[in-house]
Amino acid sequence: MLSHKILKISQPCAIALQNSFAKELGISAILSQVLINRGIKSIAEAEKFLNIKISQLFDPNKFSDMPKAVSLIKKAASCKDKVMIFGDYDVDGITAVALLANTLRNLGLDTQHYLPHRVKEGYGLCKNILQVTRERKIKLLITVDCGISNHKEIEELRRNNIEVIITDHHEPSGAEIPRASAVLNPKVLGTNYPFRDLAGVGVAYKLCKALSGSMLLDDLDLVCLGTIADSVPLTGENRVIAKEGLRRLPQTKKAGLQILMENAGIKDKKFTSTYVSFILAPRLNASGRMDTAEVSLNLLLSASRQQAIGLAGIIEGHNRQRQKVESRVLEEAEALINQEINFKQQKIIVLAKEGWHHGVLGIVASKIADRFLRPAIVISLNDGLCKGSGRSINNFHLFEALLSCKQFLSGFGGHSHAVGLVITKDNIDGFKRSINKLAREKLTLEDLLPALDVDMELALSDLNEGLIAELERLEPFGKGNPEPLFFTRNLLLKGEVRSLGRQTLKFQVTDGKVVFQAIGFGMSSLRDSLLAAEKIDLVYFPRQDQWQGVSSLILEVKDIFFR
Secondary structure, eight states: OGGGOEEEEOOOOOHHHHHHHHHHHTOOHHHHHHHHHTTOOSHHHHHHHHSOOGGGSOOGGGSTTHHHHHHHHHHHHHTTOEEEEEOOSSHHHHHHHHHHHHHHHHTTOEEEEEOOOTTTTOSSSOTTHHHHHHHTTEEEEEEESOOTTOHHHHHHHHHTTOEEEEEOOSOOSSSOOOOOSEEEOTTSTTOOOSOOOOOHHHHHHHHHHHHHSSOOGGGHHHHHHHHHHTTOOOSHHHHHHHHHHHHHGGGOOOHHHHHHHHHHTOTTSOOOHHHIIIIIHHHHHHHHHHSOTHHHHHHHHOOSHHHHHHHHHHHHHHHHHHHHHHHHHHHHHHHHHHHHOOTTTOSSEEEEEETOOGGGHHHHHHHHHHHHTSOEEEEEEOSSEEEEEEEOOTTOOHHHHHHHTGGGOSEEEEOSSEEEEEEEGGGHHHHHHHHHHHHHHHOOTGGGSOEEEEOEEOOGGGOOHHHHHHHHTTOSOBTTBOOOOEEEEEEEEEEEEEEETTTEEEEEEEOSSOEEEEEETTOGGGHHHHHHOSOEEEEEEEEEEEETTEEEEEEEEEEEEEO
């Protein structure tokens, strides 16, 4: 329940460092402590974190195979060879395909692309990729956001004199990697790249930078979209990419993105990572979930507004369809949980049922993991190979768990928090027992309890517009860089409590000296408890709210404790 989360309140520590940050950087003790809570230990680190610059991005040639990859592409250009980009069907994949396709075409290469169908072909290089490349007379294949697990397919391509460059960011499934012509993946041992958490589009961006000799500033909108949508940690280079891309998105020159934002009603708003994660990414993902990702890719590549308007309309229809299918599968999954899951024994939820649409399995797994606070794997059953998607929680590396249970799987891939798998129906029970045995050894009771990491305990009088402006310097927020949360005790309710749409509560609180508006999303069930309480304690994120041209400080409530 919302009112029963465990609070992990960071106690003021390293006071000397806090004072040093405040003095040297001219910031408040509150912002100083938030930086310390995020593991920042020096003035140089803090300054770099607060003052993001595009120059902080690493040289793409730090990838050990980058010179080889660039040489192969330049050779293809000089020989007028045909090049194919093979991508994934999610936002990370399609933004990477669009970025690389534009770059190669600008360099004069004869470039084609291939996006597999999620349901018919699944993730990664399709089994008939050799036939496809032969038919299209391809001499060089470049993967984006995939390829690191396709040993057999790549070996077959290379035997037939087709050069293969892998650009990927997923974990290799073993010590051996495919024998491609060049491999660009920051998670591969020996790649020598200093930042391992790039998204697939981030790796493709590095290749494009090395090819063009340019920062490609106008394409950071695409790189930002794929990076945030893929939920990689928004730290290091990803933080730079996200910050710079979000700044440029409202002024994008790409017709498809302009129309997509207009349709979503966010064209003239100040962009945040939330807009990408919950508004743009679901729309761009919808076509790949319901039909073919070609629609979304063509939107990103569209040269005219007229073409973009038509494609965006199709995407909106796919998104509405996706919402209906997702709702049905989620309802059926929760019914199965009530029937089958013994939470004392099963620390990982593994569900399987016939008729579940492959396109929504990942979303459903994510919602189940969030709701039940444990990793979730959702599988669509059929008579042949069954496909599934999994999402994890903090402190449990789901990809490594699949590695430990690989004897039950026909195929799998992914990273710590998100995986895809293929399994036969007969192996599901054994897989379920094996992965839960592992989870019982790895996960503690504390790992499965709802908790909030709180940065500091504050008084309401500590809050002001200056502090909000300081906290905005921490953006963009996301995995690895969450919104800072604060805790204030003994507050009184002031005025009425209003119930708004989507189970939202809006009310005012005071400490007897100052009064602030508070808003709690999904908290309408707590209205009666709020009205009956003598006093309340709040966990919240303070931010500026814009309403009808008026700016005010508002507390976005994350939890309420009643006294």
